[in-house]
Amino acid sequence: MGKQMVMSVMSKDRPGIVADITGTIYQLQGDLADLNQSVLCDYFTMILIATFDDSVTPEDVVAAFSHIPSETRLEVVVKEMKIPMEIAKAKRSPETYILTAQGKNKSGLVHRISLFCYQHGINILDLATTLNGDQYTMILQLDFSAVESVDDIRTSLTSSAEDAGLSVVLQHEDIFKATSEITLF
């Protein structure tokens, strides 16, 4: 079934960078699976998974990527996946909660929330934050499969966040799907 690799790329953004990266993988006869990219303040980052022939090594992929032109050097990390993607995906919890935290910006806010999650056995699946004026907003997608009482988490989270001047809302992911997507049940 070939070799699954996970690749991470970071560079200054420019038009054509996605075409160059995926073109390189195509030339190595790789088959793309999941891909996620984001641009933050003109910097481009991408994480992607692809399957290659057994003969292709992570070093070959890094070497092929090095030919892609970039204003900054293209930072590339490639790892061979130890657990097949299908199994890693199947592990994903159905108990996904969305946490939003908003408050006046100061340093240590993300650390405080992420430390809270760690201390309560909650894995962060996705995290996005924005700074708008002096208002800081965090949106986290959390895996609650190891959580016994959502109510207890909500209570201690609220008091911990209040100390930091953050107002938090914790809701099941289904609520957001229900209010934002057309097809549902």
Add this chain to the structure above:
Amino acid sequence: MLRSDHILATVEMIQKENLDVRAVTMGINLLDCRGGGVSETCRRVEDKIGTAAARFVETCNKVSQKYGIPVVNKRISVTPIAFVGAGFDRHGFVELALALDRAATAAGVDILGGFSAQVEKGMTATDREYIASIPEALARTTKLCASINIASSQKGINMDALALIGQTVKDLAEFTREQSGFGAAKFVVFCNQPGDNPFMAGAIHGLEEADLVLNVGVSGPGVIARALDRLIHTRGRENLGLDDIAEEIKQTTFRVTRCGELIGRKVSEEMGIEFGVVDLSLAPTPTVGDSVGEILEILGVDVVGAPGSTAILAMLNDAVKKGGIFASKAVGGLSGAFIPVMEDEILAAAVGSGALCLEKLEAMTCVCSVGLDMIPIPGSVDADTISAIIADEMALGMINNKTTAVRLIPVPGKEAGEVVSFGGLFGASPIMPVRNVGKSSRFIAWGGRIPAPIHSFKN
């Protein structure tokens, strides 16, 4: 994939706008509970409700906790009781009422509806006994609600029943004199009563329904009001037209309805009961900021009752239906805006200032849900006048093919302008003056029926 702005819009709705599910109502068929006599029937009724609703409140609480959205009321509706107690006399119906009250208490629900009858065309001897039992039945119970359907677009208005009902409302208030006539707040008279409405006091489990069914009432006038405030604040009043306002109401209703449907379907899944409908009504509560009247004021009348109130309400009602119907797989019940005076702080204030009169309310009920709801009137108003007010409202429903209802409270010993308060969800209001009292008796004395209206040539 969920987008940040969508997430934040939903968070706003939950955090700042007090989004809730107003009612989850479990419908229970009682037709199979009929025993040889009154006591055996009562026992079977209690058993069936006890078994069917054993895990109901617990399940609602569990789902509500999981999703972080409160379910304000857990309710039961049953088969209209006049069918269950066919052949019983008034004392038998009072016993049935007490049994239903015990069952509701045991199940831990807030309220139970369905002490009801359907007499839109004619009354049986049982129906007359049932009507005679209403004042005592409601005075001696705490969780029971009663309703009666006395008119429909297909059958016309049963004026014999209507004549009895005016007196029943008076007697109900008199039986609960110590509580300012509160008994009358638990009794509602309908034209075109739906069999799947989860809202009280008019919830029944219609004869057309399955054995057990779960209906959900979503509400949220507060959510709509805050969404409109925000829209006007961010875009500026001068840059908006009423079509933009209608669109905002529609989209907000969509989101509110989706949450209600999600909660309802999860409860029904957990309990293994069929999911019925979402009723997407705007039902106000006496809480500050949860008022339909406030929405009318935001949309441009300085006081509810001023010219323009009916037009705004028509637009609001329609936009709510459009948003909700697209959001839900199955919409039913009443689905529209309610204007219950005592339960809506802004409407009650408009009554107090004299801006909102009975006739304007009647006009407003032509374009929204339900009808003359939770209106305290002077205790001195006679039974025939009450019957005639009900007749007018029934005629609106009959001709316009819509549900209308009347819940008037003739407050014993009090006159117009004095304040009456029932507390909790039932609210408070100054007593509304009634004009032309005592001038409709010759009309009510006719009895018989107002024939069903023609269903074509509609102009």
